[in-house]
Amino acid sequence: MFYLICYDITEDNRRNRVAKVLETYGMRVQQSVFEAVLNETEYHQLQARLLKLLNKRQDQLRFYPLSPANRDRIVILGRQPEFTVDALTFIV
Template sequence: MIIWVMYDIKKDKARSKIAKICKQSGLYRVQYSVFLGQLSANSKDSLWIQIEELIDEETDSVYIFPMSKNELQDTILLGQAFDKDMVTDEVKALFF
């Protein structure tokens, strides 16, 4: 399944660790606090558990959205939807 991970994390150390976990899970950074990629259901659950251990539930926000390929292809991107320096060909391929 295709996964979006978006977050607003107050502490730098936790934010850096979460970004590293997202990358290690095979997700691609499309903006500073937004990752996108394909994960199995088990990998998504593992990611969720790892992130949950790092956040402060009183101050931080994390969104993990599963999405089908068809839903992703129906997504409307406006303006500078992605940071062009971060988006890879693998991410672009998900939209086509």
């Protein structure tokens, strides 16, 4: 399943560590926004790893699942991306 993952993390160290984990599962598309294609195991594994890093009172991280049909309806205004998450291989 395709997911959009975005986060609000104020503390630099924590934010960098979360971004590092996300980079092993998906592709950064904006400053605090990632895209990832995850199976069920990877999805739960990623959430478990991220939960260990988050300060649950201060930080927030969101997973938005998109269907293949809605994924085709994503609209990008302005600067266009060079490639899509499918062009990359992730070793998790």
